[in-house]
Amino acid sequence: MKRYKWIVPVVYIVFLMLPIYWLLNMSFKTTNEILGTFSLWPQNFTVENYVTIFTDPTWYNGYFNSLTYVAINTVLSVSVALPAAYAFSRYRFMGDKHLFFWLLTNRMAPPAVFALPFFQLYSSVGLFDTPLAVALAHALFNVPLAVWILEGFMSGVPKELDETAYIDGYSFPRFFIKIFIPVIIAGIGVTAFFCFMFSWVELLLAKTLTSVAAKPIAAVMTRTASTSGYELGLLAAAGSLTIIPGAFVIYFVRNYIAKGFAMGRV
Amino acid sequence: MNGKIINQKGWFFVLPVVALVAFNALIPLMTVVNYSVQETFGNNLFFWEGVGWFEKVLHSERFQASLVRQIIFTFIILVIEIPLGVAIALTMPRKGPWVSVCLVMMALPLLIPWNVVGAMWNIFSLPDIGLLGKTLNSLGFDYDYTQQPMSAWFTVILMDVWHWTSLVVLLAYAGLNSIPEQFYQAAKIDGASSWAIFRYIELPKMRRVLLIAFLLRFMDSFMIYTEVFVLTGGGPGNTTTFLSIDLVKIALGQFDLGPAAAMSLIYFLIILLTCWLFYTLTMKDEAE
Numbered sequence: 410m411k412r413y414k415w416i417v418p419v420v421y422i423v424f425l426m427l428p429i430y431w432l433l434n435m436s437f438k439t440t441n442e443i444l445g446t447f448s449l450w451p452q453n454f455t456v457e458n459y460v461t462i463f464t465d466p467t468w469y470n471g472y473f474n475s476l477t478y479v480a481i482n483t484v485l486s487v488s489v490a491l492p493a494a495y496a497f498s499r500y501r502f503m504g505d506k507h508l509f510f511w512l513l514t515n516r517m518a519p520p521a522v523f524a525l526p527f528f529q530l531y532s533s534v535g536l537f538d539t540p541l542a543v544a545l546a547h548a549l550f551n552v553p554l555a556v557w558i559l560e561g562f563m564s565g566v567p568k569e570l571d572e573t574a575y576i577d578g579y580s581f582p583r584f585f586i587k588i589f590i591p592v593i594i595a596g597i598g599v600t601a602f603f604c605f606m607f608s609w610v611e612l613l614l615a616k617t618l619t620s621v622a623a624k625p626i627a628a629v630m631t632r633t634a635s636t637s638g639y640e641l642g643l644l645a646a647a648g649s650l651t652i653i654p655g656a657f658v659i660y661f662v663r664n665y666i667a668k669g670f671a672m673g674r675v
Numbered sequence: 676m677n678g679k680i681i682n683q684k685g686w687f688f689v690l691p692v693v694a695l696v697a698f699n700a701l702i703p704l705m706t707v708v709n710y711s712v713q714e715t716f717g718n719n720l721f722f723w724e725g726v727g728w729f730e731k732v733l734h735s736e737r738f739q740a741s742l743v744r745q746i747i748f749t750f751i752i753l754v755i756e757i758p759l760g761v762a763i764a765l766t767m768p769r770k771g772p773w774v775s776v777c778l779v780m781m782a783l784p785l786l787i788p789w790n791v792v793g794a795m796w797n798i799f800s801l802p803d804i805g806l807l808g809k810t811l812n813s814l815g816f817d818y819d820y821t822q823q824p825m826s827a828w829f830t831v832i833l834m835d836v837w838h839w840t841s842l843v844v845l846l847a848y849a850g851l852n853s854i855p856e857q858f859y860q861a862a863k864i865d866g867a868s869s870w871a872i873f874r875y876i877e878l879p880k881m882r883r884v885l886l887i888a889f890l891l892r893f894m895d896s897f898m899i900y901t902e903v904f905v906l907t908g909g910g911p912g913n914t915t916t917f918l919s920i921d922l923v924k925i926a927l928g929q930f931d932l933g934p935a936a937a938m939s940l941i942y943f944l945i946i947l948l949t950c951w952l953f954y955t956l957t958m959k960d961e962a963e
Binding site: 414415416417418421422424425426427428429431432435443444447449485489490492493495496497499500501502503505508512514515516517518519520521522523524525526527529530545546548549552553556606609610611612613617626627630631641644645648651652654655656658659660663 | 700795837
């Protein structure tokens with residue numbers, strides 16, 4: 410029985426790849442072919458859909474907008490979470506446990522609950538329709554997550570490291586930047602990965618907080634689907650392209666992905 | 676507590692996080708609370724309503740129906756994804772070049788934007804031009820997720836299994852990898868069956884990560900919106916209208932601020948309470 414164990418992951422991966430293959434398959438067909446015939450691979454192979462996306466500013470700006478707010482969010486979340494996670498892993502202070510739990514509750518808030526208030530809040534501070542608004546809004550669930558994962562990694566570092574550094578005459582900021590950050594760099598990578606991931610895939614808030622200038626790619630897709638009939642080929646090509654940044658990022662952190670979640674304390 | 680120093684300076688370290696999250700969480704939450712106790716007829720005129728909206732929402736058949744659908748959905752998801760994820764993690768290779776391949780391929784669905792997941796499954800399942808729909812129909816099943824509630828549920832659940840089982844796999848795999856090789860050797864010497872190894876070594880070691888997996892899957896499936904909205908739009912009829920979809924319909928579609936706000940708070944409370952209850956119960960177990 411042990412010898413045939415590999416069948417399970419293989420079947421599972423095939424199951425995972427099927428819808429993705431179908432999307433790719435459609436992206437290389439013309440809309441007419443998609444609607445007219447059923448075929449397992451493109452009969453008239455065309456890259457026209459991709460050409461449209463790369464030449465039409467409304468399309469490629471969508472990618473640009475998405476990547477902008479994801480990048481801002483990742484940098485922001487990780488940098489505010491670093492000192493906080495350090496405090497949670499090293500110090501006891503008034504209300505620390507309650508604070509930690511309160512932070513985590515924000516990960517439990519359905520985005521649907523916050524959609525309308527966010528719209529009003531960001532409109533009133535003049536950030537509506539900017540990538541910054543989406544980046545800040547996504548911090549709602551990414552900052553708690555970042556604190557949680559980083560805290561797990563930092564608690565794995567022995568306290569003796571800090572103490573030795575102080576005895577050697579390091580000031581706190583120097584110790585933190587020169588010694589501590591290099592030690593937990595893998596943890597920072599994993600955290601950045603998760604921030605990237607959750608900001609990249611979220612759409613409800615991103616769509617609510619933007620209208621024209623900062624519209625994310627995902628929203629461009631839904632709007633195109635409703636305005637110009639149903640351009641399936643174009644939609645499939647745009648969808649296929651959204652998979653690439655994710656695949657790219659996974660490759661870099663592949664050995665740490667699993668560890669990242671497991672390190673966080675419950 | 677494990678040698679942490681009492682140091683109130685800790686507050687300075689967490690200040691940026693608190694400020695950022697408070698701006699994002701407290702202000703909107705107060706807005707919601709504010710709406711939930713008032714009635715408005717437009718023109719920014721508000722009247723005190725008290726707990727009226729809460730009573731109305733709790734008694735409305737529409738809310739109860741969405742809630743029941745939501746609970747059934749989340750229950751099915753957890754029952755399928757957690758055991759399946761563990762089973763796949765157990766059969767994955769532990770070392771060698773295939774580990775990376777498995778991890779990268781399995782993590783892929785997690786990084787696809789949620790509306791693309793919905794759109795992808797939409798075309799994948801279409802009865803006339805989708806691979807799944809066409810295959811099922813040519814096998815003799817009467818399948819059309821745009822018309823039949825059962826097909827719609829089947830598709831939504833299959834989509835979620837496709838989308839999120841990998842998360843459970845990754846977590847369970849991390850738990851399994853933290854078991855030292857000596858444990859297996861000792862079990863081998865004792866002549867333990869593979870079931871005994873699973874039950875007494877692997878399962879207890881995976882306990883913590885499985886708790887995380889369970890909580891994450893519970894929360895996220897309870898909040899599901901985009902994927903289902905793109906796939907079925909909550910239909911046919913209202914058969915796949917889960918809580919978030921219903922809430923967005925009321926809040927952004929009909930602009931019924933009072934009921935939407937009351938519903939939001941009830942919704943949020945249900946998630947909070949369930950997580951807290953489950954967490955306290957399992958942790959208590961561990962302490963014994």
